[in-house]
Amino acid sequence: MKVAWAGSREAFQVSDRMAKLVANDPVFEKFSKPMLGRKELFKNTLRKAAYAWKLINDLRLTEEEAKWLRHYIDEPNYTDLHWEMFVPAIEGQGTKEQKKKWLPLAQTMQIIGTYAQTELGHGSNVQGLETTATFDRQTDEFVMHSPTLTSSKWWPGGMAKVATHAIVYARLIIDGLFHGVHGFIVQLRSLEDHSPLPGLTLGDIGMKFGHGTYNTMDNGVLRFDHVRIPRNQMLMRVSQVTKEGKYAQSDVPRQLLYGTMVSVRQTIVADASKALSRAVCIATRYSVVRRQFGSRNGGPETQVIDYKTQQSRLFPLLASAYAFRFVGEWLKSLYIDVKQRLEANDFSTLPETHACTAGLKALTTAATADGIEECRKLCGGHGYLISSGLPELFAFYVPACSYEGENVVMMLQVARFLVKTVSNLGYKQPVGTAAYLGRVTPLLQNNCAVQTAEDWLNPDAILEAFEARAARMVIGCGERLAMFENPEEGFAELSIDLVEASLAHCQLITVSVFIQKLNHEIPGNGVKRSLEVLCYVYALFLLHKHQGDFLATGYLTPKQASLANEQLRTLYSKVRPNAIAFVDSFNHMDHYLCSVLGRYDGNVYPKLYEAAWKDPLNDSDIVDGIQQYVQPILKQKLHYAKL
C-alpha cells in the first residue's frame, strides 16, 4: 500500500530517504517555531534554507531528492518561488539565448528569483495588471514603472528581503500602444551588498494568518520608479520586440505566457493529497487512541473511531486523500504530455490541460482546506492545540484556495472550456475528459438502473451516474445560455450554475481516474480490494453530498440515493479494520506530522502533558504581571457593583 501511495517503489525510496534525512537532523526541528517572533522566525528559516542548500550540494542530491528535502523541511520560504516559479518561467518562456544566460545562474543559486505578477489592485485579472514596461528604442531598453498605488507588485514570495531577481509581469507599451502583458527579468537587489537597486522600493506586506506558518515567507511589495532594463530581458519565446521597436507574436497561443501557473497548479493538486493525508493521519490515529463513553461494567470506553458519525466525517477524507493522490499523478502525466506537444508546436491539448489544471486545483484545494479543518474538529478540544499539528497545517494550507488562481475564477475557466465544447458539439466530437459530452443522448435519456445497495458496488454504475450528472448540468447550462442574446452577459448571469457544473465535471474526472487506477495500475488483490473500498467511499460520499444534483437532473430517484447512503454506511465498516494501515501507508514520520495526537506510537496523553510544560508561560508559577495587575484587584475590595 505504501508503494501504491508513493506511486512507485523508487518514488517511495526517494521520499522515505529524504523524510528520514530531515527528521534526523536537529537543524530542521519544528516544535519551537510557534514561540519565535517574526524576525527570529524568518532568520531561522533563512538558516534552514542555507543548510538545506549545502546538504543538496554536499550530498549531490538529485532534483527529485531536493524537491522532497524541501517538502519535508515543511516551511514556506523563498526557495519555493525560486525553484517552482522563477526557474520554470525562464524554462518555459525564455528564448534559447535567455535560457543559456539565466538558467545556469539560477540553477546554481548565484541569483535568487521570484515570480512578481500580482499587484495590490489585480491578482486574478492578469490582463488588468498596471505595471508598465515602455520600450525606449533610443537606448534599446524597457522602462519599468509603477504608475499607480494599485500597480504596486504585492504578494510575491521571497521578494521582500531575499530575491535578487524577479520575473515581473507588466503591460508592454511601444510608441504608446499596449501589446499585452508580458514577463520581464528584472534585477531587484545588488549582488554585492543585497541593497535594493536604484528606483526600486521593496518591503514586506506584513504578517499573515497563522503565526509560525506562512510568516516564514517574505511576501513582498515592490514599486518601480522608471527603472531601465535591457531589451533582451523581456521573455521572448512567445512574443518578441525588435531593436527597431517592432512587436512580433510567434505563432504560439498568447496563453503560453501563463504556462508557469499551469505548471504550479498541477503540482498543487499533488500537494493537496499530501496536506490532506497529514491531517487524516493525525485524526485517524487519534480517533483510535481517544475513548469516550460506552463503558460496560467498568470496562474500557468506546474508541471514538467506532462511532458511525466519526467514520462518516473521517473516512471520506481518507478516501479523498487517495483520490487526490491518484488524480495528481494523472494530471502530472497530462501536463508532461502537453509540454512535449508544445515543443513540437502542437497546441491541441492546451485548452483541456488548462481546464483540468485549473479545475482540479480548485476542487482539491477547497476540499483539502475544509478537510484539514474537519480533522481538527474530529480531534475535539485537543485538536485546537498547536501541539496537535492541525491549526498550523490549516493556516499553512488555506492560501492554496487563493494563490495560483482563486478557486472560483479557476472553476469559471473550466466553465468556459465546457461551454465552448458544448457549442462545438454539432461539428467537433469532444475528446479526453469531455468525451462523455459526445454521448449526451444516452446520458440524457437513460436513468439510473440501481435496484439494491449492492448494485452501487459497480464502477460502471458509478461512472454512468457521474457522467449523467455532469452532462445534464453542462448541457442544461448550454441550453439556457443559448437564450441570451449576449453570450458574455449570459455567462455572467448563469455563472453560479456554471461553477456547479464545472465542479461536477471535475469530480467526474477524479472518480474516473480512481477507477482507472484500480483497473489498470494496482497489481495483486489485497491492496486492490482495500483501495476499491476507498474508491466507492469517495464516489458514494460525493453522490450523497451532491445528491441534489443527481435528483434535480432526474437521473436518480430518492430511493436510489437512499440505497447509495445505505451502501456508504456498510463501506465504513469495511474501512474501519484497515484505517490505521491506510494512514500508515502515507509513511509520514512524526517529525513531518509535528503532532502529539498523531504520534506513530499512540503515546498521546503523556506526550500531550509533557508538551504543555514546554510552553514558556510555564517557566514560572507566578508569571510577570501578576503582582502588578492581578493582586491589586484581589486586594482592593471594590464593591461598586451590586453582586
Ligand SMILES: CCCCC/C=C\C/C=C\C/C=C\CC/C=C/C(=O)SCCNC(=O)CCNC(=O)[C@H](O)C(C)(C)COP(=O)(O)OP(=O)(O)OC[C@H]1O[C@@H](n2cnc3c(N)ncnc32)[C@H](O)[C@@H]1OP(=O)(O)O
Ligand atoms: C509556499 C509553498 C506551499 C506549498 C505550495 C505547493 C506547491 C506550489 C509550489 C510553489 C509555488 C509556491 C507558492 C505559491 C505562491 C503563489 C504564487 C502565485 O499565486 S503566482 C500568481 C497566480 N495568479 C494567477 O493564477 C492569476 C489567475 N488568472 C489567470 O490565470 C488569468 O487571468 C485568467 C483567469 C485565466 C484569465 O486570463 P485572460 O488572459 O483574461 O484570458 P481569458 O479568460 O479571456 O481566456 C482567453 C483564452 O485563454 C485561455 N486560457 C486562459 N489561461 C490559460 C492557460 N493558463 N493556458 C491555456 N489557455 C488559457 C482561456 O481558456 C480562453 O480560451 P478560449 O478563448 O475560451 O478558447
Ligand SMILES: Cc1cc2nc3c(=O)[nH]c(=O)nc-3n(C[C@H](O)[C@H](O)[C@H](O)COP(=O)(O)OP(=O)(O)OC[C@H]3O[C@@H](n4cnc5c(N)ncnc54)[C@H](O)[C@@H]3O)c2cc1C
Ligand atoms: C500566501 C500567498 C502567496 C502568494 N504568492 C504570490 C506570488 O508569489 N506571486 C504572485 O504573483 N502572486 C502571489 N499571490 C497572489 C495570488 O496569486 C492572488 O491573491 C490570487 O491570484 C487571487 O487573486 P486576487 O487576490 O486578485 O483575488 P480576487 O480575484 O480579487 O478575488 C476576490 C473575490 O473576487 C472573486 N472574483 C474575482 N474575479 C471574478 C470573476 N470574474 N467572476 C466571479 N468572481 C470573481 C473571487 O472569486 C473572490 O471571491 C499569493 C497569494 C497568497 C495568499
